[in-house]
Amino acid sequence: MEWLKTHRNDAILIAALLLAGGALLLWLGLTRQAGGFAQVRIDGETVLELPLNEDAEFVLGEGEHTNTLVIKSGAAQVIAADCPDQVCVRQGAVRYNGESIVCLPHKLIVSIEGGGSNGVDGSTG
Ligand SMILES: [Zn+2]
Structure with a gap:
């Protein structure tokens, strides 16, 4: 079961990175649009x-x-x-x-x- 654990951690890391990237893009979009x-x-x-x-x-x-x-x-x-x-x-x-x-x-x-x-x-x- 060792491989499953490793892959799950990777998936969580990728998901976290995607979320952070999405939030950053959203923030940039909102601030650039304003004004x-x-x-x-x-x-x-x-x-x-x-x-x-x-x-x-x-x-x-x-x-x-x-x-x-x-x-x-x-x-x-x-x-x-x-x-x-x-x-x-x-x-x-x-x-x-x-x-x-x-x-x-x-x-x-x-x-x-x-x-x-x-x-x-x-x-x-
Ligand atoms: Zn004209």
Whole structure:
């Protein structure tokens, strides 16, 4: 019965390692997800910082240069703009650290800062 004892100890050790690894990953995921926000810059100047965990809608710019930015379900997206190329609208939603939406005609940059980089949906609604 000696072999059984040895194997059981191995199994317990592996299970413990898996649990510890899983907890660490979960912790990293939660802490990285928290604090994610969309930084809005117009002409190089930061005008807004919007937390991704709060749904919101903003009309950025003024006069004939506007972009409608929506924060929804942890992602930022320009849903409407009156720029000629509509590149910012076509870029779709961004949610991960380092992603950005750029509207060159309006000198607008929306970049995600401090968000998670994995597929974990940490949105608290
Ligand atoms: Zn645009």
